Amino acid sequence: MPPHYMGKSMQIDELIRTEIANKQNDLITLRRRLHAMPELAFQETKTAALIAQRLRAAGLKVEEGVGRTGVVAVLEGAAPHPGRAWTRNKQAQGGHAPDDSPNGPTLLVRADIDGLPIHELTGLPFASSLGTMHACGHDGHITMALGAAETLAKLKSHIKGRIVFAFQPAEEVVQGALAMFDDGLLKKHQPDRVIGLHLWNQMPAGKVFVNRGTVFASADAFRLTITGKGGHGALPHLSVDPVVASAHVMSAVQTVISREVPPNEMGVVTFGQVHGGSAPNVIADNVTLEGTIRAYKPEIRQRIFEAVPRIAQGIASGLRCEAKFDHLYGSPPVINNPEVAMWVAQHAAAVVGEENVGEHEPVSVGDDMAEFLNRVPGCYFLLGAGKPNAAPHHNARFDFEESCLPTGTEIFVRAALDYLQ
Ligand SMILES: [Zn+2]
Ligand SMILES: [Zn+2]
Structure with missing residues (x-):
């Protein structure tokens, strides 16, 4: 017409x-x-x-x-x-x-x-x-x-x-x-x-x-705060190291895309910022990781949102740390x-x-x-x-x-x- x-x-x-x-x-x-x-x-x-x-x-x-x-x-x-x-x-x-x-x-x-x-x-x-x-x-x-x-x-x-x-x-x-x-x-x-x-x-x-x-896509920013217990770098057994836990969390969270999002759907999780520690021989109290999540479908976005904190908290707690997930801002x-x-x-x-x-x-x-x-x-x-x-x-x-x-x-x-x- x-x-x-x-x-x-x-x-x-x-x-x-x-x-x-x-x-x-x-x-x-x-x-x-x-x-x-x-x-x-x-x-x-x-x-x-x-x-x-x-x-x-x-x-x-x-x-x-x-x-x-x-x-x-x-x-x-x-x-x-x-x-x-x-x-x-x-x-x-x-x-x-x-x-x-x-x-x-x-x-x-x-x-x-x-x-x-x-x-x-x-x-x-x-x-x-x-x-x-x-x-x-x-x-x-x-x-x-x-x-x-x-x-x-x-x-x-x-x-x-x-x-x-x-x-x-x-x-x-x-x-x-x-x-x-x-x-x-x-x-x-x-x-x-x-x-x-x-x-x-x-x-x-x-x-x-x-x-x-x-x-x-949807575009969301999030923050993970991994909290341990700071101390001397030479005495790790007296501390709880959030830097090591963060490395495992970042790595494991990638499985959200490879193992949880269906192969024919689009999803992205990127960590764009990592902040933690103050000296080579000091174990930090906490580490903050900030990243972005992208998806083309609301249900995939939802799925990633559910999985990221679950994996982060599971891994962190296995390593005696705590992980707190915050959604900073985003749009569908x-x-x-x-x-x-x-x-x-x-x-x-x-x-x-x-x-x-x-x-x-x-x-x-x-x-x-x-x-x-x-x-x-x-x-x-x-x-x-x-x-x-x-x-x-x-x-x-x-x-x-x-x-x-x-x-x-x-x-x-x-x-x-x-x-x-
Ligand atoms: Zn722009
Ligand atoms: Zn623009």
Whole structure:
């Protein structure tokens, strides 16, 4: 089925094309400005101020400080919908979701805004000199969502319903989405659908990947504290050595993947940090191990979560130590709703051509877009942004092809206009 607006109005189609074409330079300028000013998770105050200022200038209703440093903006369609209040009341009484209401639903567009603690080495004229870096492409995400907001604001006489733009902080520590929910984002705006994108420079620019299922893995950080009894390195029998116990724990925990996760499922347990001890001849009191857990399926994630503390505690206690497991933070796997994905794929095809839209293998990185998708039917798509010999995401030499900026912006605009017709 073609997008709704297409048969109805070639004029809107033309309008979108013109608006996006006129916006290309502005998108690149904005991206470069953002690229030079990356801010870490929950510290994105200047970024948020810039976003808020642009959104206000475009006539949107803006709320700052949502989820500490997030920004929310609402674009009301110009066509009034008396049915909307009715639908909300119905829903409050446990009625049907408003998606099928004639009054126009609410679409949420989510973009993450934080940078990383990386010293940039790209040598780009607009490189960050702050010791922080947009090495994941979130400068591009902000640019495309802002570009879409500004474009849609100009086209609001064609919009029936509302679009909520959520500029989410702290994605890199997968805590920003929940922080925004704690501040009432979903309760207040009750979105019916959510969409977002991640640009991906390991895939060619001009391609769009829309998965009907899993996109990214779950991503959880944990800490194991192995406690023994410190003492003299020459008198181990008078101590309980947590360093030796930690070595056995780390080794044994690897069997979670090789012996407990089914061979055809994906799971990762990585210990990224080991801290313990103070001198070669001193037995430490305790050792802390920190690591990450990844899985594509909630049930596999659950299984690993159950197994890691069990094995750690069993091994530690056999060696007279204690092991304490703490879940530091995390987010579930990013899984798209198949219907929303098919709908987004249609609009991607309208922008880059059907032959350039496909699915991709799930990637074992995480993203707290998962928290949105767990609560609202939605789709997170990957936008090809590859440059020749590009360094990967989170690398100090990371960069992406800026021609993806109008592409992503246009997909947001088309999807929103279609959904809110
Ligand atoms: Zn990242
Ligand atoms: Zn990212």
